[in-house]
Amino acid sequence: MEEEVYEPVIGLEVHCELKTITKLWCGCKNEFGVEPNTNICPVCLGLPGSLPVLNEQAVKFAAMIGLALNCEVKPSIFHRKNYFYPDMPKDFQISQYDQPINVNGFLKLDKNVTIGVVRAHMEEDTGKTTHIGSSGRIHESSGASIDYNRAGVPLVEIVSAPEIKSAEEAKKYVSELRAILVATNTTDGKMEEGSMRVDANVSVRKIGSIEFGTRTEIKNLNSLRSLVRAIDYEISRQINVIKNGEKVKQETRHWNEDASTTVPLRSKEEADDYRYFPEPDLVEVDLGNDIVRQLKQSLPVMPLERRQRIIELLKNPNEDSAFIVVDLDLDGLLLEVVKQGADAELALKRFSNEFAGYVEEVKALQPERLVELLNLEQTGQLSATQAKAVFAEMLTTKSSPSQISTGLGFGGLEDSELSELLKGIISNCPNEWNRFKDGDGKVQQFFIGQVMKATKGQANGKVVLSLLEAMKNS
Amino acid sequence: MQSRIDTFKFDSASSIASQVSKGRVSAMEITEQHLARIKSLNSDLNAFITVSDNLARSQAEKIDKKFKNGETLGPLAGVPIAIKDNIVVRGVETTCASKILKGWTPPYNATVIDKLIEADAVIVGKSNMDEFAMGSSTEHSAFGPTKNPFDLDRVPGGSSGGSAAAVAANLVPIALGSDTGGSIRQPAAFCGVLGLKPTYGFVSRYGLVAFASSLDQIGPFAKTIEDMKLLMTVISGHDSNDSTSLNFETTPVLNPSKTDIKGLRVGIVKEFNEGLTSNIAVSLKNAIEKLQVAGAVIEEVSIPSVKFCLSAYYLIAPAEASSNLARFDGVRYGARENGDNVEQMMIATRTKGFGDEVKRRIMLGTYALSKGYYDAYYKSAQQVRTLVIREFSKVYSSVDILLSPTTPSTAFKIGEKLDDPMEMYLSDIMTIPTNLAGHPAINVPFGSDDSGLPIGLQIMAPALKDGKLLSIANFLLSQEGN
Numbered sequence: 009m010e011e012e013v014y015e016p017v018i019g020l021e022v023h024c025e026l027k028t029i030t031k032l033w034c035g036c037k038n039e040f041g042v043e044p045n046t047n048i049c050p051v052c053l054g055l056p057g058s059l060p061v062l063n064e065q066a067v068k069f070a071a072m073i074g075l076a077l078n079c080e081v082k083p084s085i086f087h088r089k090n091y092f093y094p095d096m097p098k099d100f101q102i103s104q105y106d107q108p109i110n111v112n113g114f115l116k117l118d119k120n121v122t123i124g125v126v127r128a129h130m131e132e133d134t135g136k137t138t139h140i141g142s143s144g145r146i147h148e149s150s151g152a153s154i155d156y157n158r159a160g161v162p163l164v165e166i167v168s169a170p171e172i173k174s175a176e177e178a179k180k181y182v183s184e185l186r187a188i189l190v191a192t193n194t195t196d197g198k199m200e201e202g203s204m205r206v207d208a209n210v211s212v213r214k215i216g217s218i219e220f221g222t223r224t225e226i227k228n229l230n231s232l233r234s235l236v237r238a239i240d241y242e243i244s245r246q247i248n249v250i251k252n253g254e255k256v257k258q259e260t261r262h263w264n265e266d267a268s269t270t271v272p273l274r275s276k277e278e279a280d281d282y283r284y285f286p287e288p289d290l291v292e293v294d295l296g297n298d299i300v301r302q303l304k305q306s307l308p309v310m311p312l313e314r315r316q317r318i319i320e321l322l323k324n325p326n327e328d329s330a331f332i333v334v335d336l337d338l339d340g341l342l343l344e345v346v347k348q349g350a351d352a353e354l355a356l357k358r359f360s361n362e363f364a365g366y367v368e369e370v371k372a373l374q375p376e377r378l379v380e381l382l383n384l385e386q387t388g389q390l391s392a393t394q395a396k397a398v399f400a401e402m403l404t405t406k407s408s409p410s411q412i413s414t415g416l417g418f419g420g421l422e423d424s425e426l427s428e429l430l431k432g433i434i435s436n437c438p439n440e441w442n443r444f445k446d447g448d449g450k451v452q453q454f455f456i457g458q459v460m461k462a463t464k465g466q467a468n469g470k471v472v473l474s475l476l477e478a479m480k481n482s
Numbered sequence: 483m484q485s486r487i488d489t490f491k492f493d494s495a496s497s498i499a500s501q502v503s504k505g506r507v508s509a510m511e512i513t514e515q516h517l518a519r520i521k522s523l524n525s526d527l528n529a530f531i532t533v534s535d536n537l538a539r540s541q542a543e544k545i546d547k548k549f550k551n552g553e554t555l556g557p558l559a560g561v562p563i564a565i566k567d568n569i570v571v572r573g574v575e576t577t578c579a580s581k582i583l584k585g586w587t588p589p590y591n592a593t594v595i596d597k598l599i600e601a602d603a604v605i606v607g608k609s610n611m612d613e614f615a616m617g618s619s620t621e622h623s624a625f626g627p628t629k630n631p632f633d634l635d636r637v638p639g640g641s642s643g644g645s646a647a648a649v650a651a652n653l654v655p656i657a658l659g660s661d662t663g664g665s666i667r668q669p670a671a672f673c674g675v676l677g678l679k680p681t682y683g684f685v686s687r688y689g690l691v692a693f694a695s696s697l698d699q700i701g702p703f704a705k706t707i708e709d710m711k712l713l714m715t716v717i718s719g720h721d722s723n724d725s726t727s728l729n730f731e732t733t734p735v736l737n738p739s740k741t742d743i744k745g746l747r748v749g750i751v752k753e754f755n756e757g758l759t760s761n762i763a764v765s766l767k768n769a770i771e772k773l774q775v776a777g778a779v780i781e782e783v784s785i786p787s788v789k790f791c792l793s794a795y796y797l798i799a800p801a802e803a804s805s806n807l808a809r810f811d812g813v814r815y816g817a818r819e820n821g822d823n824v825e826q827m828m829i830a831t832r833t834k835g836f837g838d839e840v841k842r843r844i845m846l847g848t849y850a851l852s853k854g855y856y857d858a859y860y861k862s863a864q865q866v867r868t869l870v871i872r873e874f875s876k877v878y879s880s881v882d883i884l885l886s887p888t889t890p891s892t893a894f895k896i897g898e899k900l901d902d903p904m905e906m907y908l909s910d911i912m913t914i915p916t917n918l919a920g921h922p923a924i925n926v927p928f929g930s931d932d933s934g935l936p937i938g939l940q941i942m943a944p945a946l947k948d949g950k951l952l953s954i955a956n957f958l959l960s961q962e963g964n
Contacts, residue, residue: 050588050589055814056691056809056810057568057569057570057576057588057590057592057688057689057690057692058590058688059687059725060725061723061725062725088805090804090805090808090851092811092825092828094811094813094824098808098809099808099809099811100805152824154813281852281853283805283853283856284856285801285851285856288694288726288802289692289725290725290726291726
């Protein structure tokens with residue numbers, strides 16, 4: 009396997025729109041999805057004579073992001089990045105260049121993996137161009153319309169160190185970053201709405217080599233799925249290029265989701281002179297140590313730590329379930345119900361599955377009610393199916409789980425009734441019974457399934473299993 | 483020599499405001515009188531690109547109504563004012579004397595315009611200028627050159643030549659200009675009027691179409707110190723729409739407690755005394771003598787870095803301009819030429835829309851900021867700037883003000899320097915250093931040359947000594963011709 013001698017080196021640039029009330033330089037509302045060109049003024053349209061004035065909330069949000077990513081927050085300045093583009097009203101973008109607000113941070117993916125965050129700087133978003141024409145492709149369109157509502161929306165660009173080693177790890181980085189950003193309440197983190205946008209810098213090199221290979225930058229990664237597929241595609245494309253004795257070209261490539269390929273967008277060498285210089289219309293930004301300290305204290309507990317708090321309660325750690333519960337911001341409630349006596353394993357299972365579809369409703373319930381429900385299921389007084397039905401009722405009524413349970417006629421099946429039922433099933437299925445007795449663990453699901461079928465899901469699986477074990481040994 | 487300096491009875495802004503406020507004359511009468519004068523003289527002078535007669539009349543009507551209703555009128559009640567055509571006035575075409583902005587009517591007012599309207603001034607028109615304020619003669623206007631009222635064959639200076647000429651020829655008592663490298667002081671000198679470049683950040687730049695953001699400053703033209711102070715009081719002060727606007731009380735700055743000439747330490751910059759015409763050297767010498775007689779202490783000082791200022795300026799200003807002028811791309815406003823695609827459209831629009839001088843500076847600036855040249859050009863120019871500031875502040879530890887001619891020569895002939903950009907750039911050699919330092923400086927008319935053309939002297943002072951400049955200028959004005 010020749011591929012194995014190469015390893016990928018991946019760095020990610022993540023742009024996120026800040027959830028400020030107004031835009032970065034003016035008082036226009038920062039809203040998504042409103043009528044085109046309604047949130048505009050001389051400043052965000054870059055009309056002659058207009059001047060930018062920095063939004064204080066945006067600076068604080070940017071600093072919070074930096075602090076959440078363990079960066080140093082520093083006095084910073086803005087530069088102009090000069091290039092012509094129709095949806096960029098001033099034909100330059102105000103961005104931070106060599107003195108960004110946040111530098112030298114890191115992001116912990118788990119106990120063992122840490123990815124460096126080189127910088128997290130502020131900049132303005134551009135407007136949005138829509139090409140008019142049947143296919144939506146630029147070269148076939150008859151014209152374009154531009155919506156400047158997004159122009160001047162504050163962005164933070166988070167640049168990772170080139171330390172990501174696979175597409176999967178890139179996905180994990182973006183997921184973790186998104187979770188952190190959402191936790192700080194500074195951004196929505198919606199990739200599909202474009203409030204979070206990811207560009208990937210990918211290169212490959214021979215394993216053991218210290219020098220980096222030539223990198224390409226991949227754009228148009230609108231979902232985690234595209235991110236993984238595009239990076240994987242690009243890694244193998246570059247390896248093939250090298251194996252064919254050619255050189256990887258430094259260029260920007262566009263991920264084509266339908267064709268599952270990356271295609272060259274423009275060559276970097278041609279368009280890379282942005283003629284940066286300090287923005288003369290703005291002054292240095294310095295929040296001061298006191299405000300930075302206050303912002304740091306105001307930060308919530310980060311998702312990794314929140315997941316850790318759940319996992320510590322478990323006998324069999326389940327990272328994925330913990331991720332979901334924290335992502336839905338249900339972990340506080342989960343910890344509370346466990347503290348009040350619910351079983352941690354069962355609680356996590358229900359929180360990450362059944363409860364996950366009803367986040368707001370669940371949050372509105374009293375924790376005691378959830379504890380009661382989970383305990384009814386845990387002790388076998390309700391089967392899993394019955395517990396689900398009771399949960400559904402709980403969302404719409406004010407009755408307690410036991411009241412609902414009684415109302416639904418879930419008296420709970422007596423062990424003796426179950427034993428009788430099981431005996432009948434065993435006599436009808438002697439082969440399966442023999443296999444079970446010989447220790448074939450797979451067959452136990454068969455018997456549980458039969459009981460569930462006969463009781464329409466009213467039986468408790470754990471009780472059935474313990475009865476089976478008792479019969480086997482008798 | 484054909485001149486348009488006639489026997490028209492000059493009435494100052496202060497006098498007009500006082501009369502209108504007392505109801506001795508209506509704002510409308512004053513407005514009509516000035517509109518008529520503009521109409522009769524503008525064809526010769528070309529001082530205005532747009533005469534905003536509709537706006538002026540409706541403003542005058544409002545002011546007169548206010549008076550009838552017994553309301554107190556603002557400090558510029560009924561005073562006609564000319565606005566350089568790079569300052570936006572809502573609903574009035576703003577061209578920056580460029581074809582590329584032909585037809586653009588801004589939907590908003592510059593902060594200074596809001597303040598003028600609040601003060602009950604009457605905006606009579608947009609004055610001519612060098613395109614995007616790039617030039618020293620007002621010849622680089624897409625709408626033809628402005629003529630010097632003292633000699634129609636000569637330039638009024640630039641880039642605020644229209645405003646200077648309008649005040650000189652009594653078309654208006656006051657006007658606004660902008661000064662990036664001398665664009666108020668140099669035309670004021672050529673036209674024999676007062677012109678102040680205020681301290682950077684003293685007057686809001688919001689609504690001033692940017693040429694070089696770190697150097698641009700709006701300032702007044704007038705014929706009396708009282709009018710200068712009146713106009714400055716109205717337009718200066720902090721503006722939350724301009725991040726570079728200074729935040730402090732304007733009254734103490736404009737009305738300093740110490741205005742004595744006795745004991746005033748006056749520095750004469752050695753480097754500025756080279757290559758002066760004899761007439762200008764005589765004027766400077768006269769002024770020095772008057773100051774000495776009044777008790778000022780004269781000292782020759784040296785600011786060696788001023789010899790690098792012109793070079794530094796012609797890197798910094800074009801660099802910022804190349805970026806500031808990028809937005810004129812035909813996409814959103816102004817002129818648009820056709821092209822096969824967006825890029826071709828932009829190229830065609832800019833090729834046709836900009837004049838030669840603007841293109842020259844965009845190219846200069848683009849080059850200075852380019853990768854591999856940034857350190858050698860833009861960065862070292864900024865280092866010169868730091869050096870200039872340091873040397874000025876050192877000099878100001880031993881003198882209170884600096885005195886020099888405003889220009890090396892008096893008004894030159896139209897067309898004389900048009901083919902030699904370097905020669906044209908030298909017109910600003912004495913005015914540029916204060917822009918780089920961010921300090922205030924004023925032109926005071928002081929004498930005239932053998933052909934009767936005005937000579938201007940420049941007084942410079944440290945930041946926020948704008949009021950002090952006005953009081954010293956007042957002294958020199960009182961001594962002129964004595």
